[in-house]
Amino acid sequence: MKRDKPKYKQIVDAAIIVIAENGYHQAQVSKIAKEAGVADGTIYLYFKNKEDILISVFKEKMAIFIEDLEEILKRNISTSEKLFKMIDNHFRLLHEDRYYAIVTQLELRQTNKELRMQINGVLKEYLTLLDNILKEGMDNGTLDDSIDIRLARQMVFGTMDETLTSWVMKDQKYDLMKLSVGVHRLIMKALQA
Amino acid sequence: MKRDKPKYKQIVDAAIIVIAENGYHQAQVSKIAKEAGVADGTIYLYFKNKEDILISVFKEKMAIFIEDLEEILKRNISTSEKLFKMIDNHFRLLHEDRYYAIVTQLELRQTNKELRMQINGVLKEYLTLLDNILKEGMDNGTLDDSIDIRLARQMVFGTMDETLTSWVMKDQKYDLMKLSVGVHRLIMKALQA
Amino acid sequence: MKRDKPKYKQIVDAAIIVIAENGYHQAQVSKIAKEAGVADGTIYLYFKNKEDILISVFKEKMAIFIEDLEEILKRNISTSEKLFKMIDNHFRLLHEDRYYAIVTQLELRQTNKELRMQINGVLKEYLTLLDNILKEGMDNGTLDDSIDIRLARQMVFGTMDETLTSWVMKDQKYDLMKLSVGVHRLIMKALQA
Amino acid sequence: MKRDKPKYKQIVDAAIIVIAENGYHQAQVSKIAKEAGVADGTIYLYFKNKEDILISVFKEKMAIFIEDLEEILKRNISTSEKLFKMIDNHFRLLHEDRYYAIVTQLELRQTNKELRMQINGVLKEYLTLLDNILKEGMDNGTLDDSIDIRLARQMVFGTMDETLTSWVMKDQKYDLMKLSVGVHRLIMKALQA
DNA sequence: CATGAATGAGGATTCATTCAT
DNA sequence: CATGAATGAATCCTCATTCAT
Structure with a gap:
C-alpha cells in the first residue's frame, strides 16, 4: 500500500506546510517536492497528479x-x-x-x-x-x-x-x-x- | 464618478454572468469584455485590474x-x-x-x-x-x-x-x-x- | 483571413528555418517565435497549437x-x-x-x-x-x-x-x-x- | 557475445511488438521491459541506451x-x-x-x-x-x-x-x-x- | 474615450537512465 | 546478473495587461 510508505507521508506533510506558507496558488509541485526532500518526479510515484496530493x-x-x-x-x-x-x-x-x-x-x-x-x-x-x-x-x-x-x-x-x-x-x-x-x-x- | 457611467455597470453585470456560467477560473477578462460588449482594453479604463472587477x-x-x-x-x-x-x-x-x-x-x-x-x-x-x-x-x-x-x-x-x-x-x-x-x-x- | 496577415507568413517561414537548423524535436515554440521576431503568445493568435504550425x-x-x-x-x-x-x-x-x-x-x-x-x-x-x-x-x-x-x-x-x-x-x-x-x-x- | 544471450533477443522482440502496437512515441523503455518480462534496469545491461535498442x-x-x-x-x-x-x-x-x-x-x-x-x-x-x-x-x-x-x-x-x-x-x-x-x-x- | 493586437512570465508532468541492494 | 525506486531536465500554452492608433 502506497500510503503506508514513509515518502507518502513525507509528501503529504510537506504539502500542508507549503500550502499554508505560500498559499494554494503558490504551492508548486517543485516546492512541495523540495520541502519533502524528494525529486519532483518522485511525487508522481505516489500521487496521480497535483490534485491527488490535495x-x-x-x-x-x-x-x-x-x-x-x-x-x-x-x-x-x-x-x-x-x-x-x-x-x-x-x-x-x-x-x-x-x-x-x-x-x-x-x-x-x-x-x-x-x-x-x-x-x-x-x-x-x-x-x-x-x-x-x-x-x-x-x-x-x-x-x-x-x-x-x-x-x-x-x-x-x-x-x-x-x-x-x-x-x-x-x-x-x-x-x-x-x-x-x-x-x-x-x-x-x-x-x- | 466612474461607477455612475453606464459601462461600469455593464461590466460588473457581465462579470457576474460570466463567473456564474463559467466558474471563477474560466472567467477571463476577454470573456467579461465580450459579454459586456466592450473591448478588452476598455475594462482597464474603469477598473485597475481583474481583482478590482471582482x-x-x-x-x-x-x-x-x-x-x-x-x-x-x-x-x-x-x-x-x-x-x-x-x-x-x-x-x-x-x-x-x-x-x-x-x-x-x-x-x-x-x-x-x-x-x-x-x-x-x-x-x-x-x-x-x-x-x-x-x-x-x-x-x-x-x-x-x-x-x-x-x-x-x-x-x-x-x-x-x-x-x-x-x-x-x-x-x-x-x-x-x-x-x-x-x-x-x-x-x-x-x-x- | 489570418493567413494573409504578414505575421502569419513570418511565423511559417521562421518555423521552416528553425526546424531545418535544429531538427524537429529541437524546434521549440519559443525558438520559432524568436526567429519570427514575435512573442511566444503571438504564435497562438495565428495558430491553434504547435501541430497547427507544422x-x-x-x-x-x-x-x-x-x-x-x-x-x-x-x-x-x-x-x-x-x-x-x-x-x-x-x-x-x-x-x-x-x-x-x-x-x-x-x-x-x-x-x-x-x-x-x-x-x-x-x-x-x-x-x-x-x-x-x-x-x-x-x-x-x-x-x-x-x-x-x-x-x-x-x-x-x-x-x-x-x-x-x-x-x-x-x-x-x-x-x-x-x-x-x-x-x-x-x-x-x-x-x- | 551479448546478442546471443536469450534476454537480448527477448528485449528486441518485445521492442518490435511494443512499437508496432503503441507507436514509436508511446514505446517507453518501461513498456518494453514489461513486455520482455525483465526489469527496466536489465535493459541497460544489454543495450547502451534506448536508441541502441532501436x-x-x-x-x-x-x-x-x-x-x-x-x-x-x-x-x-x-x-x-x-x-x-x-x-x-x-x-x-x-x-x-x-x-x-x-x-x-x-x-x-x-x-x-x-x-x-x-x-x-x-x-x-x-x-x-x-x-x-x-x-x-x-x-x-x-x-x-x-x-x-x-x-x-x-x-x-x-x-x-x-x-x-x-x-x-x-x-x-x-x-x-x-x-x-x-x-x-x-x-x-x-x-x- | 475606445480599441484589440501583441506581449511574456510561469508550471505540471513524463520518462530515459542510474545505482544501491 | 537482476532489480525497480528514485531522479530531474525540459516545454507548450494561457491570459492579464499594455499601448499605439
Whole structure:
C-alpha cells in the first residue's frame, strides 16, 4: 500500500506546510517536492497528479477527525457532552496543527469546483456522524425534534466553521480552545427540547 | 464618478454572468469584455485590474444588502423582527439573483487570500449592522447579554451562510424562502434572554 | 483571413528555418517565435497549437507545388513533357529552398501518426494530379495502359522521393537539377507504351 | 557475445511488438521491459541506451534480409530473376511479420536525424548488394549501362519502399505478395538494355 | 474615450537512465 | 546478473495587461 510508505507521508506533510506558507496558488509541485526532500518526479510515484496530493492532504487529516468522532459517539455520555466533545476535539485538532488549520479554513477553498466536490464527499462522512448525534438527541428527548435535522446540522457546522475561519484570519492570535465552551452552550440552547 | 457611467455597470453585470456560467477560473477578462460588449482594453479604463472587477462585483451588490439592512434597523419593530427581516431579506436578494448567489457562495471563495481579505473588509460593514441589532437586543432585554457578541454574530452569519451554500450547491432545487422562518426561530432560541 | 496577415507568413517561414537548423524535436515554440521576431503568445493568435504550425508549413508550400502542377497540366504539351516539367519543377522548388527541402524530406517525417495522416491528406491532392497525367498518357497511347495506375504512381513518386532524400542526406552537395533529366528518362522508359 | 544471450533477443522482440502496437512515441523503455518480462534496469545491461535498442531492432531483422540477398546473388540465375527474387523476398519478409512491417515502414521513421543516419548505415550494406546485381546486369548486357547506378538503385528501392509504405498505411488490407510481379516488370522495363 | 493586437512570465508532468541492494 | 525506486531536465500554452492608433 502506497500510503503506508514513509515518502507518502513525507509528501503529504510537506504539502500542508507549503500550502499554508505560500498559499494554494503558490504551492508548486517543485516546492512541495523540495520541502519533502524528494525529486519532483518522485511525487508522481505516489500521487496521480497535483490534485491527488490535495485530496490526500484533506483525506489523511479528516480520517483523524472521523476516527475521533466515531469514538466519541460510542461513549456512554449524554448528547450534550457528545456535542461538546465533538466541538472541543475539532477545535483542538486545528489548534494543534496551525498549518492544517490554514489549509482547510482558507487555502483548500480556493480549489476548483471539481476538487471541492471531492472534498465535500470526504466531509460528508463527518457530517453524517454529526447527524447521528443530533438524531440521538432528538430521540432521547434532549434536543427539540421539531427542528429540521438539516437546518440543525447547518447551524452547528456553520457556527463552528465561521468561528474557526475568523480565528485563522485573525492569525490565530486569540485562544481558540477557550471558545469551545461558548460555542457548545450557544448550540445547546438553540437545539435543546 | 466612474461607477455612475453606464459601462461600469455593464461590466460588473457581465462579470457576474460570466463567473456564474463559467466558474471563477474560466472567467477571463476577454470573456467579461465580450459579454459586456466592450473591448478588452476598455475594462482597464474603469477598473485597475481583474481583482478590482471582482471586488466591485461584491461591493455593488453588498451596497444593496447594507442599504436594506440600514432601513430595517431604523424601523420601529422588535429586535426579533429585525433579525427576521434581515435573514429574510438576505435570502430574498440571493433568491432573486441566482447568478449572484452562485458567485458569492461558491465562485468568489476560490479567490486568493488577499482578495478575500478585501471582500471581508466590505462584508464588515454589513456585519457591524448585524452587531448593532444584537447589541440593541441585549440592551433592551430581548437577547441574552451574557453571550459574547462575536460568537453570537458568528452563529447568526455562519448558520445563514452554511444554509445558503448548501442551497446553491444543491443547484437551488428547493425553496430557499421557506427556510428563513426556521433559521430565524433557531437563532432566536439560541440568543434569547 | 489570418493567413494573409504578414505575421502569419513570418511565423511559417521562421518555423521552416528553425526546424531545418535544429531538427524537429529541437524546434521549440519559443525558438520559432524568436526567429519570427514575435512573442511566444503571438504564435497562438495565428495558430491553434504547435501541430497547427507544422501542418501550415506543409500546406503553404505544397500549395505552390499544386498550383504549378495544375498549370503544367493545362499546357498544350506531350505527356512526356508534362512528366518532365513536374519532376523538374518539383526538384527546382526544393533546390531553391534548401531549408524547406530538409523539412519535408527529413524532419516532417518524424511527426506522430496523426500529424502524418493530415500531411498525407494534403499530399493526396498533388498525387491525384500526377495520376491525371498518367491517365492522360495511357489514354493517348503514350504510356502503357496495362500498368496498374497505383503502381505507376508509386514508382514515379518513390523514385523522386528517394532521389530527393538521398540528395538532402548528402547535405545537398551535388547538383540536384542535373538529375531531373535522368529521372525523367528512367520513368518514361518504365512507363512508355 | 551479448546478442546471443536469450534476454537480448527477448528485449528486441518485445521492442518490435511494443512499437508496432503503441507507436514509436508511446514505446517507453518501461513498456518494453514489461513486455520482455525483465526489469527496466536489465535493459541497460544489454543495450547502451534506448536508441541502441532501436538500432538493434533494425539490425537484427536486416541481417536476415542481407543473408537472403547474399544467397540470391550466389545463385546461378539471370539478373532479372535475381531482381525478382530480391523484391519477392523483401516483400515476403515484411508480409510474414506484420509488426516488423509497421515498425520499419512507419514508426522507425519518426526517429531523429541522427538515429536515421545510423539506420541508413545498416541499410547501406543491403543497398550495396542491390548495386552488385545492377552492376552485374549492366556488365552482362541485361541492363542499360548508360543509366547512372545511383539513380537506378534509387528507382528500385524508392519504388519498393513507396509500395510497402502504401500497403502498411492501408492497414495491409490487400495482398502484398501479388504486387512483386508488377513491381519487377516495371523495374525491368525501366532498366533493361 | 475606445480599441484589440501583441506581449511574456510561469508550471505540471513524463520518462530515459542510474545505482544501491 | 537482476532489480525497480528514485531522479530531474525540459516545454507548450494561457491570459492579464499594455499601448499605439
